Amino acid sequence: MTLSIRDLEEKLSDDPEKVSETMYACLFYGPGDIRYEKIPVPKINENEILVKVDTVLTGGTDLKTFKRGHPVLIKKIPSLFGHQFSGEIVMTGKNIKKFSCGQKVVSLNSAPCLECNFCKKKRFNLCENIEFLNGAYAEYVSIPERIVKYNTYIIPENIDLETASILESLAVVLHGYERSEITKDKTLCVIGTGSIGLLFIALAKLNKVKVISIGRNPYKLNISEKIGADFVLNIKDFPDEGELIKKINSLTNNYGPEVVIEAAGFPETWELAARIAGRGGLVNFFGGCKKGTKVELDTYKLHYDELKLIGVFHHTPEYVQKALGLLSDNYIRSVIKNIISKTLPLQELKRAFQMHESGEVIQIAVKPEEYR
Ligand SMILES: [Zn+2]
Structure with missing residues:
Protein backbone atom coordinates (compact mmCIF):
# COMPACT_ATOMS: atom_id res chain seq x y z
CA MET A 1 0.00 0.00 0.00
CA PRO A 16 2.20 9.21 19.99
CA GLU A 17 5.85 8.18 20.01
CA LYS A 18 6.87 11.71 19.09
CA VAL A 19 5.81 12.94 22.51
CA SER A 20 7.10 11.44 25.73
CA GLU A 21 4.67 9.87 28.20
CA GLU A 157 6.56 34.08 10.85
CA ASN A 158 7.79 37.58 11.67
CA ILE A 159 6.60 37.31 15.28
CA ASP A 160 8.56 35.39 17.91
CA LEU A 161 6.81 33.05 20.31
CA GLU A 162 7.53 35.15 23.37
CA ALA A 171 -7.01 41.38 22.78
CA VAL A 172 -8.60 42.24 26.13
CA VAL A 173 -7.11 45.74 26.04
CA LEU A 174 -8.13 46.29 22.43
CA HIS A 175 -11.67 45.34 23.42
CA GLY A 176 -11.57 47.82 26.32
CA TYR A 177 -10.03 50.50 24.13
CA GLU A 178 -12.55 50.24 21.32
CA ARG A 179 -15.45 50.40 23.77
CA SER A 180 -14.16 53.62 25.36
CA GLU A 181 -14.99 56.13 22.60
CA ILE A 182 -11.38 57.35 22.45
CA THR A 183 -10.60 59.83 19.68
CA LYS A 184 -7.53 61.91 18.86
CA ASP A 185 -8.98 65.12 20.29
CA LYS A 186 -9.47 63.58 23.75
CA THR A 187 -7.08 63.08 26.65
CA LEU A 188 -6.91 59.59 28.08
CA CYS A 189 -6.01 59.03 31.71
CA VAL A 190 -4.90 55.51 32.62
CA ILE A 191 -4.78 54.45 36.26
CA GLY A 192 -2.47 51.47 36.71
CA THR A 193 0.86 50.58 35.16
CA GLY A 194 0.71 46.79 34.99
CA SER A 195 0.73 45.07 31.60
CA ILE A 196 -2.92 46.05 31.00
CA GLY A 197 -2.42 49.72 31.82
CA LEU A 198 0.73 49.86 29.68
CA LEU A 199 -1.01 48.21 26.73
CA PHE A 200 -3.80 50.80 26.97
CA ILE A 201 -1.15 53.53 26.84
CA ALA A 202 0.46 51.79 23.85
CA LEU A 203 -2.81 51.68 21.89
CA ALA A 204 -3.47 55.33 22.69
CA LYS A 205 -0.01 56.39 21.52
CA LEU A 206 -0.37 54.25 18.41
CA ASN A 207 -3.48 56.34 17.70
CA LYS A 208 -1.77 59.63 18.62
CA VAL A 209 -3.94 60.24 21.67
CA LYS A 210 -2.63 62.31 24.60
CA VAL A 211 -2.09 60.14 27.70
CA ILE A 212 -1.76 60.83 31.40
CA SER A 213 -0.43 57.78 33.22
CA ILE A 214 -1.06 57.37 36.95
CA GLY A 215 0.66 54.76 39.10
CA ARG A 216 2.63 54.23 42.26
CA ASN A 217 5.62 52.12 41.19
CA PRO A 218 8.58 54.21 39.91
CA TYR A 219 9.95 51.34 37.79
CA LYS A 220 6.64 50.86 36.00
CA LEU A 221 6.00 54.61 35.67
CA ASN A 222 9.41 54.86 34.05
CA ILE A 223 8.34 52.27 31.46
CA SER A 224 5.12 54.17 30.98
CA GLU A 225 7.14 57.27 30.14
CA LYS A 226 9.51 55.29 27.94
CA ILE A 227 6.69 53.93 25.79
CA GLY A 228 5.31 57.42 25.25
CA ALA A 229 2.90 58.52 28.00
CA ASP A 230 2.77 62.32 27.76
CA PHE A 231 2.48 62.87 31.51
CA VAL A 232 3.42 60.47 34.27
CA LEU A 233 2.12 61.04 37.79
CA ASN A 234 3.08 59.08 40.88
CA ILE A 235 0.08 59.01 43.16
CA LYS A 236 2.43 58.94 46.15
CA ASP A 237 3.56 62.47 45.28
CA PHE A 238 0.02 63.66 45.93
CA PRO A 239 -1.02 62.69 49.47
CA ASP A 240 -3.90 65.12 49.06
CA GLU A 241 -6.20 63.86 46.28
CA GLY A 242 -7.37 67.41 45.58
CA GLU A 243 -3.82 68.28 44.52
CA LEU A 244 -3.71 65.29 42.16
CA ILE A 245 -6.98 66.33 40.52
CA LYS A 246 -5.76 69.93 40.29
CA LYS A 247 -2.59 68.70 38.57
CA ILE A 248 -4.57 66.56 36.11
CA ASN A 249 -6.88 69.48 35.35
CA SER A 250 -3.88 71.71 34.67
CA LEU A 251 -2.77 69.19 32.02
CA THR A 252 -6.16 69.27 30.31
CA ASN A 253 -6.99 73.00 30.05
CA ASN A 254 -8.90 72.62 33.31
CA TYR A 255 -11.50 70.36 31.71
CA GLY A 256 -10.26 67.03 33.09
CA PRO A 257 -9.67 63.97 30.91
CA GLU A 258 -12.48 62.91 28.57
CA VAL A 259 -11.70 59.22 29.15
CA VAL A 260 -10.40 57.50 32.28
CA ILE A 261 -9.40 53.85 32.25
CA GLU A 262 -9.16 52.15 35.63
CA ALA A 263 -6.67 49.32 35.13
CA ALA A 264 -5.64 48.59 38.71
CA GLY A 265 -8.66 46.72 40.09
CA PHE A 266 -9.18 48.31 43.52
CA PRO A 267 -12.37 49.98 44.82
CA GLU A 268 -10.33 53.07 45.82
CA THR A 269 -8.97 53.54 42.30
CA TRP A 270 -12.45 52.96 40.82
CA GLU A 271 -13.68 55.86 42.97
CA LEU A 272 -10.66 57.93 42.01
CA ALA A 273 -11.34 57.27 38.31
CA ALA A 274 -14.87 58.65 38.64
CA ARG A 275 -13.58 61.73 40.49
CA ILE A 276 -10.88 62.45 37.89
CA ALA A 277 -13.11 62.31 34.80
CA GLY A 278 -14.03 65.63 33.20
CA ARG A 279 -17.58 66.79 32.39
CA GLY A 280 -19.19 64.59 29.77
CA GLY A 281 -16.40 62.06 30.29
CA LEU A 282 -16.34 58.29 30.13
CA VAL A 283 -14.95 56.02 32.83
CA ASN A 284 -14.05 52.46 31.96
CA PHE A 285 -13.86 50.29 35.07
CA PHE A 286 -11.57 47.79 33.44
CA GLY A 287 -9.70 46.33 36.42
CA GLY A 288 -11.82 43.68 38.14
CA CYS A 289 -12.02 44.11 41.93
CA LYS A 290 -12.33 41.41 44.56
CA LYS A 291 -15.80 39.85 44.70
CA GLY A 292 -18.14 41.55 47.17
CA THR A 293 -16.38 44.92 47.17
CA LYS A 294 -18.37 48.11 46.73
CA VAL A 295 -17.66 51.69 45.70
CA GLU A 296 -19.13 55.08 46.54
CA LEU A 297 -19.94 57.47 43.72
CA ASP A 298 -20.92 61.14 43.75
CA THR A 299 -24.46 61.19 42.34
CA TYR A 300 -24.30 64.94 41.72
CA LYS A 301 -21.20 64.66 39.52
CA LEU A 302 -22.55 61.60 37.73
CA HIS A 303 -25.79 63.34 36.85
CA TYR A 304 -24.81 66.96 36.19
CA ASP A 305 -21.47 66.15 34.54
CA GLU A 306 -23.14 63.40 32.48
CA LEU A 307 -20.50 60.83 33.22
CA LYS A 308 -20.70 57.60 31.29
CA LEU A 309 -19.57 54.63 33.39
CA ILE A 310 -18.85 51.33 31.70
CA GLY A 311 -17.47 47.95 32.66
CA VAL A 312 -15.65 45.96 29.99
CA PHE A 313 -14.62 42.36 30.46
CA HIS A 314 -12.57 39.76 28.58
ZN1 LIG B 1 -22.42 31.37 24.27
Whole structure:
Protein backbone atom coordinates (compact mmCIF):
# COMPACT_ATOMS: atom_id res chain seq x y z
CA MET A 1 0.00 0.00 0.00
CA THR A 2 1.35 3.43 -0.88
CA LEU A 3 0.66 6.36 1.33
CA SER A 4 -0.02 9.83 -0.03
CA ILE A 5 1.75 12.76 1.62
CA ARG A 6 -1.54 13.64 3.28
CA ASP A 7 -1.88 10.11 4.71
CA LEU A 8 1.69 10.22 5.87
CA GLU A 9 1.18 13.57 7.59
CA GLU A 10 -1.94 12.27 9.31
CA LYS A 11 -0.13 9.14 10.38
CA LEU A 12 2.74 11.19 11.75
CA SER A 13 0.43 13.61 13.51
CA ASP A 14 -1.22 10.72 15.27
CA ASP A 15 2.05 9.12 16.20
CA PRO A 16 2.20 9.21 19.99
CA GLU A 17 5.85 8.18 20.01
CA LYS A 18 6.87 11.71 19.09
CA VAL A 19 5.81 12.94 22.51
CA SER A 20 7.10 11.44 25.73
CA GLU A 21 4.67 9.87 28.20
CA THR A 22 5.48 12.19 31.06
CA MET A 23 6.21 15.87 31.49
CA TYR A 24 7.12 18.42 34.12
CA ALA A 25 4.40 20.78 35.27
CA CYS A 26 3.71 23.17 38.14
CA LEU A 27 0.65 22.06 40.06
CA PHE A 28 -1.45 24.16 42.40
CA TYR A 29 -1.92 22.42 45.77
CA GLY A 30 -3.35 25.32 47.74
CA PRO A 31 -2.74 29.02 48.43
CA GLY A 32 1.00 29.67 48.10
CA ASP A 33 1.68 25.97 47.50
CA ILE A 34 2.77 25.07 43.99
CA ARG A 35 4.89 22.04 43.18
CA TYR A 36 7.06 21.19 40.20
CA GLU A 37 6.24 17.56 39.44
CA LYS A 38 6.47 14.89 36.80
CA ILE A 39 3.00 13.93 35.57
CA PRO A 40 1.53 12.17 32.51
CA VAL A 41 1.33 14.24 29.32
CA PRO A 42 -2.37 15.11 28.75
CA LYS A 43 -4.20 12.81 26.34
CA ILE A 44 -6.04 14.44 23.49
CA ASN A 45 -9.22 13.32 21.78
CA GLU A 46 -9.87 13.35 18.02
CA ASN A 47 -10.88 17.03 18.03
CA GLU A 48 -8.09 18.39 20.19
CA ILE A 49 -4.46 19.35 19.72
CA LEU A 50 -1.43 19.02 21.97
CA VAL A 51 0.93 21.99 22.18
CA LYS A 52 4.50 22.00 23.48
CA VAL A 53 4.68 25.17 25.55
CA ASP A 54 7.42 27.62 24.61
CA THR A 55 6.47 30.60 26.79
CA VAL A 56 3.82 31.02 29.46
CA LEU A 57 3.36 34.46 31.01
CA THR A 58 2.71 35.25 34.63
CA GLY A 59 -0.38 37.41 34.98
CA GLY A 60 -2.70 38.95 37.52
CA THR A 61 -5.23 36.09 37.38
CA ASP A 62 -2.52 33.47 37.94
CA LEU A 63 -1.04 35.48 40.78
CA LYS A 64 -4.47 35.66 42.43
CA THR A 65 -4.86 31.90 41.90
CA PHE A 66 -1.43 31.28 43.44
CA LYS A 67 -2.36 33.35 46.49
CA ARG A 68 -5.90 32.24 47.12
CA GLY A 69 -7.08 29.67 44.57
CA HIS A 70 -9.75 30.32 41.98
CA PRO A 71 -13.46 29.43 42.22
CA VAL A 72 -13.87 28.73 38.50
CA LEU A 73 -10.45 27.72 37.24
CA ILE A 74 -9.35 25.46 40.09
CA LYS A 75 -11.89 22.67 40.39
CA LYS A 76 -9.80 20.05 42.20
CA ILE A 77 -6.53 19.80 44.09
CA PRO A 78 -3.87 19.38 42.81
CA SER A 79 -4.63 21.26 39.61
CA LEU A 80 -2.77 22.45 36.57
CA PHE A 81 -3.05 26.17 35.86
CA GLY A 82 -1.66 28.97 33.65
CA HIS A 83 -3.26 30.19 30.48
CA GLN A 84 -1.34 32.85 28.57
CA PHE A 85 1.07 30.96 26.39
CA SER A 86 2.48 30.17 22.98
CA GLY A 87 4.00 26.99 21.63
CA GLU A 88 4.28 24.43 18.88
CA ILE A 89 1.73 21.80 17.88
CA VAL A 90 3.16 18.33 18.50
CA MET A 91 0.05 16.19 18.10
CA THR A 92 -3.33 16.64 16.44
CA GLY A 93 -6.51 14.61 16.82
CA LYS A 94 -7.56 12.73 13.72
CA ASN A 95 -10.45 15.08 12.91
CA ILE A 96 -8.23 18.16 12.91
CA LYS A 97 -7.87 19.61 9.43
CA LYS A 98 -7.11 23.23 10.27
CA PHE A 99 -3.78 22.64 12.03
CA SER A 100 -0.78 20.37 11.71
CA CYS A 101 2.27 19.40 13.73
CA GLY A 102 5.14 21.87 13.73
CA GLN A 103 2.93 24.95 13.50
CA LYS A 104 3.58 27.67 16.06
CA VAL A 105 0.36 28.75 17.72
CA VAL A 106 -1.31 30.79 20.41
CA SER A 107 -4.49 29.41 21.94
CA LEU A 108 -6.63 31.78 23.91
CA ASN A 109 -7.80 30.99 27.42
CA SER A 110 -11.44 30.62 26.43
CA ALA A 111 -13.90 30.25 23.60
CA PRO A 112 -17.59 31.14 23.38
CA CYS A 113 -20.27 28.57 22.47
CA LEU A 114 -21.82 30.68 19.65
CA GLU A 115 -25.25 29.32 20.61
CA CYS A 116 -26.40 30.87 23.87
CA ASN A 117 -28.54 33.97 24.30
CA PHE A 118 -25.50 36.28 24.59
CA CYS A 119 -23.59 34.68 21.72
CA LYS A 120 -26.64 35.12 19.48
CA LYS A 121 -26.46 38.84 20.24
CA LYS A 122 -22.74 38.75 19.37
CA ARG A 123 -21.79 39.46 22.97
CA PHE A 124 -19.41 36.53 22.92
CA ASN A 125 -17.41 37.63 25.97
CA LEU A 126 -20.57 37.21 28.08
CA CYS A 127 -21.19 33.67 26.78
CA GLU A 128 -23.09 31.59 29.33
CA ASN A 129 -21.23 28.41 28.43
CA ILE A 130 -17.77 29.85 27.96
CA GLU A 131 -15.11 27.14 27.95
CA PHE A 132 -11.81 27.87 29.69
CA LEU A 133 -8.34 26.52 29.16
CA ASN A 134 -6.07 26.18 32.15
CA GLY A 135 -2.84 24.24 32.48
CA ALA A 136 -0.07 26.02 30.58
CA TYR A 137 2.48 25.94 33.43
CA ALA A 138 3.62 22.66 31.94
CA GLU A 139 5.73 21.27 29.13
CA TYR A 140 2.63 20.32 27.17
CA VAL A 141 -0.95 21.57 27.18
CA SER A 142 -3.97 20.04 25.49
CA ILE A 143 -6.28 22.49 23.77
CA PRO A 144 -10.01 21.79 24.19
CA GLU A 145 -12.06 21.28 21.04
CA ARG A 146 -13.92 24.56 21.11
CA ILE A 147 -10.76 26.60 21.65
CA VAL A 148 -9.09 24.72 18.77
CA LYS A 149 -12.10 25.57 16.63
CA TYR A 150 -12.67 29.23 17.49
CA ASN A 151 -9.69 30.67 19.32
CA THR A 152 -6.37 29.17 18.22
CA TYR A 153 -4.14 31.14 15.85
CA ILE A 154 -1.04 30.41 13.82
CA ILE A 155 1.71 32.85 14.75
CA PRO A 156 2.92 34.80 11.71
CA GLU A 157 6.56 34.08 10.85
CA ASN A 158 7.79 37.58 11.67
CA ILE A 159 6.60 37.31 15.28
CA ASP A 160 8.56 35.39 17.91
CA LEU A 161 6.81 33.05 20.31
CA GLU A 162 7.53 35.15 23.37
CA THR A 163 5.94 38.25 21.85
CA ALA A 164 2.95 36.22 20.66
CA SER A 165 2.32 34.87 24.14
CA ILE A 166 0.85 38.25 25.18
CA LEU A 167 -1.94 38.03 22.57
CA GLU A 168 -4.70 37.48 25.13
CA SER A 169 -3.85 40.64 27.12
CA LEU A 170 -3.61 42.67 23.95
CA ALA A 171 -7.01 41.38 22.78
CA VAL A 172 -8.60 42.24 26.13
CA VAL A 173 -7.11 45.74 26.04
CA LEU A 174 -8.13 46.29 22.43
CA HIS A 175 -11.67 45.34 23.42
CA GLY A 176 -11.57 47.82 26.32
CA TYR A 177 -10.03 50.50 24.13
CA GLU A 178 -12.55 50.24 21.32
CA ARG A 179 -15.45 50.40 23.77
CA SER A 180 -14.16 53.62 25.36
CA GLU A 181 -14.99 56.13 22.60
CA ILE A 182 -11.38 57.35 22.45
CA THR A 183 -10.60 59.83 19.68
CA LYS A 184 -7.53 61.91 18.86
CA ASP A 185 -8.98 65.12 20.29
CA LYS A 186 -9.47 63.58 23.75
CA THR A 187 -7.08 63.08 26.65
CA LEU A 188 -6.91 59.59 28.08
CA CYS A 189 -6.01 59.03 31.71
CA VAL A 190 -4.90 55.51 32.62
CA ILE A 191 -4.78 54.45 36.26
CA GLY A 192 -2.47 51.47 36.71
CA THR A 193 0.86 50.58 35.16
CA GLY A 194 0.71 46.79 34.99
CA SER A 195 0.73 45.07 31.60
CA ILE A 196 -2.92 46.05 31.00
CA GLY A 197 -2.42 49.72 31.82
CA LEU A 198 0.73 49.86 29.68
CA LEU A 199 -1.01 48.21 26.73
CA PHE A 200 -3.80 50.80 26.97
CA ILE A 201 -1.15 53.53 26.84
CA ALA A 202 0.46 51.79 23.85
CA LEU A 203 -2.81 51.68 21.89
CA ALA A 204 -3.47 55.33 22.69
CA LYS A 205 -0.01 56.39 21.52
CA LEU A 206 -0.37 54.25 18.41
CA ASN A 207 -3.48 56.34 17.70
CA LYS A 208 -1.77 59.63 18.62
CA VAL A 209 -3.94 60.24 21.67
CA LYS A 210 -2.63 62.31 24.60
CA VAL A 211 -2.09 60.14 27.70
CA ILE A 212 -1.76 60.83 31.40
CA SER A 213 -0.43 57.78 33.22
CA ILE A 214 -1.06 57.37 36.95
CA GLY A 215 0.66 54.76 39.10
CA ARG A 216 2.63 54.23 42.26
CA ASN A 217 5.62 52.12 41.19
CA PRO A 218 8.58 54.21 39.91
CA TYR A 219 9.95 51.34 37.79
CA LYS A 220 6.64 50.86 36.00
CA LEU A 221 6.00 54.61 35.67
CA ASN A 222 9.41 54.86 34.05
CA ILE A 223 8.34 52.27 31.46
CA SER A 224 5.12 54.17 30.98
CA GLU A 225 7.14 57.27 30.14
CA LYS A 226 9.51 55.29 27.94
CA ILE A 227 6.69 53.93 25.79
CA GLY A 228 5.31 57.42 25.25
CA ALA A 229 2.90 58.52 28.00
CA ASP A 230 2.77 62.32 27.76
CA PHE A 231 2.48 62.87 31.51
CA VAL A 232 3.42 60.47 34.27
CA LEU A 233 2.12 61.04 37.79
CA ASN A 234 3.08 59.08 40.88
CA ILE A 235 0.08 59.01 43.16
CA LYS A 236 2.43 58.94 46.15
CA ASP A 237 3.56 62.47 45.28
CA PHE A 238 0.02 63.66 45.93
CA PRO A 239 -1.02 62.69 49.47
CA ASP A 240 -3.90 65.12 49.06
CA GLU A 241 -6.20 63.86 46.28
CA GLY A 242 -7.37 67.41 45.58
CA GLU A 243 -3.82 68.28 44.52
CA LEU A 244 -3.71 65.29 42.16
CA ILE A 245 -6.98 66.33 40.52
CA LYS A 246 -5.76 69.93 40.29
CA LYS A 247 -2.59 68.70 38.57
CA ILE A 248 -4.57 66.56 36.11
CA ASN A 249 -6.88 69.48 35.35
CA SER A 250 -3.88 71.71 34.67
CA LEU A 251 -2.77 69.19 32.02
CA THR A 252 -6.16 69.27 30.31
CA ASN A 253 -6.99 73.00 30.05
CA ASN A 254 -8.90 72.62 33.31
CA TYR A 255 -11.50 70.36 31.71
CA GLY A 256 -10.26 67.03 33.09
CA PRO A 257 -9.67 63.97 30.91
CA GLU A 258 -12.48 62.91 28.57
CA VAL A 259 -11.70 59.22 29.15
CA VAL A 260 -10.40 57.50 32.28
CA ILE A 261 -9.40 53.85 32.25
CA GLU A 262 -9.16 52.15 35.63
CA ALA A 263 -6.67 49.32 35.13
CA ALA A 264 -5.64 48.59 38.71
CA GLY A 265 -8.66 46.72 40.09
CA PHE A 266 -9.18 48.31 43.52
CA PRO A 267 -12.37 49.98 44.82
CA GLU A 268 -10.33 53.07 45.82
CA THR A 269 -8.97 53.54 42.30
CA TRP A 270 -12.45 52.96 40.82
CA GLU A 271 -13.68 55.86 42.97
CA LEU A 272 -10.66 57.93 42.01
CA ALA A 273 -11.34 57.27 38.31
CA ALA A 274 -14.87 58.65 38.64
CA ARG A 275 -13.58 61.73 40.49
CA ILE A 276 -10.88 62.45 37.89
CA ALA A 277 -13.11 62.31 34.80
CA GLY A 278 -14.03 65.63 33.20
CA ARG A 279 -17.58 66.79 32.39
CA GLY A 280 -19.19 64.59 29.77
CA GLY A 281 -16.40 62.06 30.29
CA LEU A 282 -16.34 58.29 30.13
CA VAL A 283 -14.95 56.02 32.83
CA ASN A 284 -14.05 52.46 31.96
CA PHE A 285 -13.86 50.29 35.07
CA PHE A 286 -11.57 47.79 33.44
CA GLY A 287 -9.70 46.33 36.42
CA GLY A 288 -11.82 43.68 38.14
CA CYS A 289 -12.02 44.11 41.93
CA LYS A 290 -12.33 41.41 44.56
CA LYS A 291 -15.80 39.85 44.70
CA GLY A 292 -18.14 41.55 47.17
CA THR A 293 -16.38 44.92 47.17
CA LYS A 294 -18.37 48.11 46.73
CA VAL A 295 -17.66 51.69 45.70
CA GLU A 296 -19.13 55.08 46.54
CA LEU A 297 -19.94 57.47 43.72
CA ASP A 298 -20.92 61.14 43.75
CA THR A 299 -24.46 61.19 42.34
CA TYR A 300 -24.30 64.94 41.72
CA LYS A 301 -21.20 64.66 39.52
CA LEU A 302 -22.55 61.60 37.73
CA HIS A 303 -25.79 63.34 36.85
CA TYR A 304 -24.81 66.96 36.19
CA ASP A 305 -21.47 66.15 34.54
CA GLU A 306 -23.14 63.40 32.48
CA LEU A 307 -20.50 60.83 33.22
CA LYS A 308 -20.70 57.60 31.29
CA LEU A 309 -19.57 54.63 33.39
CA ILE A 310 -18.85 51.33 31.70
CA GLY A 311 -17.47 47.95 32.66
CA VAL A 312 -15.65 45.96 29.99
CA PHE A 313 -14.62 42.36 30.46
CA HIS A 314 -12.57 39.76 28.58
CA HIS A 315 -12.23 39.42 24.81
CA THR A 316 -14.00 37.99 21.78
CA PRO A 317 -12.48 36.10 18.82
CA GLU A 318 -12.89 39.26 16.72
CA TYR A 319 -10.64 41.29 19.03
CA VAL A 320 -8.13 38.46 19.21
CA GLN A 321 -7.79 38.48 15.43
CA LYS A 322 -7.34 42.24 15.41
CA ALA A 323 -4.76 41.99 18.20
CA LEU A 324 -2.85 39.37 16.23
CA GLY A 325 -2.55 41.90 13.41
CA LEU A 326 -1.25 44.51 15.88
CA LEU A 327 1.63 42.23 16.88
CA SER A 328 3.24 43.01 13.52
CA ASP A 329 3.58 46.66 14.47
CA ASN A 330 7.15 47.55 15.50
CA TYR A 331 6.11 50.02 18.19
CA ILE A 332 3.70 47.52 19.79
CA ARG A 333 6.45 44.91 19.71
CA SER A 334 8.86 47.28 21.46
CA VAL A 335 6.24 47.90 24.17
CA ILE A 336 5.82 44.15 24.66
CA LYS A 337 9.60 43.78 25.08
CA ASN A 338 9.38 46.31 27.91
CA ILE A 339 6.47 44.46 29.52
CA ILE A 340 7.99 40.97 29.34
CA SER A 341 11.21 41.97 31.01
CA LYS A 342 12.38 38.73 32.60
CA THR A 343 12.66 35.01 31.81
CA LEU A 344 12.60 32.20 34.35
CA PRO A 345 12.46 28.40 34.03
CA LEU A 346 9.21 26.65 34.96
CA GLN A 347 10.66 25.15 38.15
CA GLU A 348 11.08 28.71 39.47
CA LEU A 349 7.41 29.62 39.02
CA LYS A 350 6.97 30.44 42.70
CA ARG A 351 9.85 32.93 42.47
CA ALA A 352 8.27 34.33 39.32
CA PHE A 353 5.03 35.03 41.21
CA GLN A 354 6.93 36.61 44.09
CA MET A 355 8.77 38.90 41.67
CA HIS A 356 5.54 39.68 39.82
CA GLU A 357 3.86 40.62 43.09
CA SER A 358 6.75 42.74 44.36
CA GLY A 359 6.45 44.97 41.30
CA GLU A 360 10.11 44.67 40.28
CA VAL A 361 8.99 43.18 36.95
CA ILE A 362 5.81 43.54 34.93
CA GLN A 363 5.40 40.12 33.35
CA ILE A 364 7.74 37.16 33.35
CA ALA A 365 8.21 34.75 30.46
CA VAL A 366 8.22 31.31 32.07
CA LYS A 367 9.97 28.68 29.96
CA PRO A 368 9.36 24.96 30.56
CA GLU A 369 12.23 24.15 28.26
CA GLU A 370 15.02 26.17 29.94
CA TYR A 371 17.49 24.41 32.19
CA ARG A 372 15.51 21.22 32.01
ZN1 LIG B 1 -22.42 31.37 24.27
